[in-house]
Amino acid sequence: MLTREDLAKYPFLRKASSFIEGYGLTLRDLAAPEYSGIVRRAVERVRDSIEGRRIVTDWKDPETEILAYPLALAFAYGLKAGWVIRRFATAESKRCYELLKMEDGQRLIEVAEDGFGWRLEQNDVNVEGRRFDFALGVTEYLEVAPQFHSANWKLVNRYLLRGRVHLKQSEVARLLSESVKNKIVKRAAAEEVRRFEVPEAFGLYLEEVRRLVEKKGRFYDEEAPVGLVEEAKPPCIMAIISDLAAGKSLSHMARFTITTFMINVGENVDNVLKLFRSVADFDEGKARYQIEHIAGRIGSRTKYAPPKCDVLRSFGLCVGVNALCERVRHPLQYYKIRAREIARGAVRARGGRKVA
Amino acid sequence: MHSIVVDEFRNYYSQLGSKDLEVTDLACRELAFLQFGEQMMIRHTRFLDEVSLRDHLIHKTPAHLYYSSAYYKEPQAPDMNRKGWLGADLVFDVDADHIPTTCKADHDRWRCLECGSEGAGFPPESCLSCGRKRIETTTWVCEKCLDVTKNEVLKLLDEYLIPDFGISLNDVEICFSGHRGYHLHVLTESLRGLASDGRREIADYVRGIGLDQRLHGFMVLNRNGPLIGPDIRDGGWRGRIARSIYAYISRCNVEDLRAVVGSGSAADTICRNKDRILGGITKSPPSWVGLRGVGIERLNRIAGASIKDILCNIDERVTLDTKRLIRYPNSLHGKSGLKASRITYNDLEKFDPLRDAVAFKDGEIKVYVREAPRVRIGNHEIGPLKNVEVVVPKALGIYLICKGAAEPRS
Numbered sequence A: 001m002l003t004r005e006d007l008a009k010y011p012f013l014r015k016a017s018s019f020i021e022g023y024g025l026t027l028r029d030l031a032a033p034e035y036s037g038i039v040r041r042a043v044e045r046v047r048d049s050i051e052g053r054r055i056v057t058d059w060k061d062p063e064t065e066i067l068a069y070p071l072a073l074a075f076a077y078g079l080k081a082g083w084v085i086r087r088f089a090t091a092e093s094k095r096c097y098e099l100l101k102m103e104d105g106q107r108l109i110e111v112a113e114d115g116f117g118w119r120l121e122q123n124d125v126n127v128e129g130r131r132f133d134f135a136l137g138v139t140e141y142l143e144v145a146p147q148f149h150s151a152n153w154k155l156v157n158r159y160l161l162r163g164r165v166h167l168k169q170s171e172v173a174r175l176l177s178e179s180v181k182n183k184i185v186k187r188a189a190a191e192e193v194r195r196f197e198v199p200e201a202f203g204l205y206l207e208e209v210r211r212l213v214e215k216k217g218r219f220y221d222e223e224a225p226v227g228l229v230e231e232a233k234p235p236c237i238m239a240i241i242s243d244l245a246a247g248k249s250l251s252h253m254a255r256f257t258i259t260t261f262m263i264n265v266g267e268n269v270d271n272v273l274k275l276f277r278s279v280a281d282f283d284e285g286k287a288r289y290q291i292e293h294i295a296g297r298i299g300s301r302t303k304y305a306p307p308k309c310d311v312l313r314s315f316g317l318c319v320g321v322n323a324l325c326e327r328v329r330h331p332l333q334y335y336k337i338r339a340r341e342i343a344r345g346a347v348r349a350r351g352g353r354k355v356a
Numbered sequence B: 001m002h003s004i005v006v007d008e009f010r011n012y013y014s015q016l017g018s019k020d021l022e023v024t025d026l027a028c029r030e031l032a033f034l035q036f037g038e039q040m041m042i043r044h045t046r047f048l049d050e051v052s053l054r055d056h057l058i059h060k061t062p063a064h065l066y067y068s069s070a071y072y073k074e075p076q077a078p079d080m081n082r083k084g085w086l087g088a089d090l091v092f093d094v095d096a097d098h099i100p101t102t103c104k105a106d107h108d109r110w111r112c113l114e115c116g117s118e119g120a121g122f123p124p125e126s127c128l129s130c131g132r133k134r135i136e137t138t139t140w141v142c143e144k145c146l147d148v149t150k151n152e153v154l155k156l157l158d159e160y161l162i163p164d165f166g167i168s169l170n171d172v173e174i175c176f177s178g179h180r181g182y183h184l185h186v187l188t189e190s191l192r193g194l195a196s197d198g199r200r201e202i203a204d205y206v207r208g209i210g211l212d213q214r215l216h217g218f219m220v221l222n223r224n225g226p227l228i229g230p231d232i233r234d235g236g237w238r239g240r241i242a243r244s245i246y247a248y249i250s251r252c253n254v255e256d257l258r259a260v261v262g263s264g265s266a267a268d269t270i271c272r273n274k275d276r277i278l279g280g281i282t283k284s285p286p287s288w289v290g291l292r293g294v295g296i297e298r299l300n301r302i303a304g305a306s307i308k309d310i311l312c313n314i315d316e317r318v319t320l321d322t323k324r325l326i327r328y329p330n331s332l333h334g335k336s337g338l339k340a341s342r343i344t345y346n347d348l349e350k351f352d353p354l355r356d357a358v359a360f361k362d363g364e365i366k367v368y369v370r371e372a373p374r375v376r377i378g379n380h381e382i383g384p385l386k387n388v389e390v391v392v393p394k395a396l397g398i399y400l401i402c403k404g405a406a407e408p409r410s
């Protein structure tokens, strides 16, 4: 049985929605003074997520907690910034992860079923000292797991039997919390959410958050810096470049990847061409033609993008996965995040001076 | 195209029962046609039922008929984004084109369009003399090719889809592709909504891409402790790896092993202690200590070599694609005149495409053959032939005409 405390912990549950419906309140109703506690809690959740602070579930007052969630979600959508929604979703997902990890088995199964309709079962498999306490339907597993990039999450490396993937509790928690995030982010694209405006009545409450969004937004909406940020290149691209420098001849896929990558981060054709100089079968005319074609200057005029991480992995071009790789699905995404971090000074650019 | 072929295709479609053209949710699928002699495919069509489809096939007999693996709200919408994707079957394509069989040397040729040099067998990636990549191929198919593809399908089902994925045979449709391989459609409803990245994981699973043996149980306990590993009775990749290593070690010789592990002494040790090692692996729980001295790195390499035969040779692009057009079951293939027969799992073992997928049973036809290797259709075999006129059973004649190797003579 899911209790009221559970609904406060996991307000994405279907049971939580029906609980809220039971109050018969509209969004606008909540602007009334008697609900100011709920509104303030909602604002707090949005603000904390924007500032990257950890959101802690408030146990003392589950009712407020449950009612504040949809309101917070509405605010997050209503602020009309993609990054705010992503941050809110990430914060929610982290909060749920911490809680789900500690949950007892039966409860976890109920959350999976009620929240996402997942077929999760208790399991009793123990191999080499690893306990797989759960088994999840492979379809459900594949809804989420392809987003994670370590070898351990790849289906081929899982214990899969009769359509069920064997999992540890922490892994189930990870999959579920990632689903929480996906659900929030995905809904932002829905027509009614895009049209949604926060009712005027909440204006005062939101003033501070709005200022915060504006201040931070200037930074987040910035495009990635022009020109190549050397240190921001993902491992796969670095590997191809060092192969090139060593004069190795590359597969078609590797060539396509490096070229599209360079063009997409704003390098010009000449600089891309330079990379290929040391390769034995280098033919400048032909190479230039190909690069210009990929850059969309000639031929179909479509500008090509490099392949996704998944594809690179299948072609054996994804090398070693670092912490950032874990979070991205595309080498350009890796680049953008890292380049921003470097610009912000959050990550010290390694390497230093280049030798002529 | 020669009218005799069109007429025979039309006859074939007119004698079909509407059951023969049944597919799940026909009204939600896009249908596509390629007419005889045309280059452009007619796409974005929709048929509400099998009867109207059959009528169409009789009146506008196509050389090729395809349907989408995807289900759409509006399959006839010309813009892919407007179709309203609802889901798609999970499809596997096994084609002799992608499998380098030895018999290809007997029946396939390639020619470089740049420099004109040519050769027999599986085409090289780039021309062997000029290195460029515009290569034209003339390909045929023989019993051997077809057997290899059939075994891939059986492997896919028996080794992976049924035991690991828990897929029920009731949800599986097997079709001969009408030419050089097979299509396997998994109709399980819960899989329909799977996105492309999830399908990639399935394709990678059966192809062993990204497989890391260390994640399937091999480890050395506390640095200098014993080597432990999976049990041959385990399911999934765990058991498969254990069984493959067992099989590999039991049949390998020192030379092969040496090439795989890259060490003479390790290979010697394994061969000398073969029986003891194999005995250990089959124990319950298993004991891998016999391979302790070989080291986990080398064991990994042995595992890699031993699973080769057990990986599925599928064209993964088809599996990843959630909007693929696929040959329609029981339609005729315009490049062979053979039927894309739907086959039950039980019949697959003894299915002989060159006999059982023959659509034209009676009659003879006179054809002029320009060039053909040895070819068998039904029980009739001819070739190799060059520039001769022959009278052959109709099915064989049409096969040669469709392959572009012959033309009808009156």
Ligand code: SF4
Pocket (backbone or CB within 6 Å): A149, A234, A235, A236, A237, A308, A309, A310, A312, A313, A317, A318, A319, A320, A321, A322, A325, A326, A328, A329, A330, A331, A334
């Ligand atoms: S995870 Fe993506 S970005 Fe990172 S190395 Fe692999 S392919 Fe490149």
Ligand SMILES: [Zn+2]
Pocket (backbone or CB within 6 Å): B112, B113, B114, B115, B116, B117, B127, B128, B129, B130, B131, B132
């Ligand atoms: Zn050539």
Ligand SMILES: [Zn+2]
Pocket (backbone or CB within 6 Å): B101, B103, B104, B107, B140, B141, B142, B143, B144, B145, B146
């Ligand atoms: Zn052959």
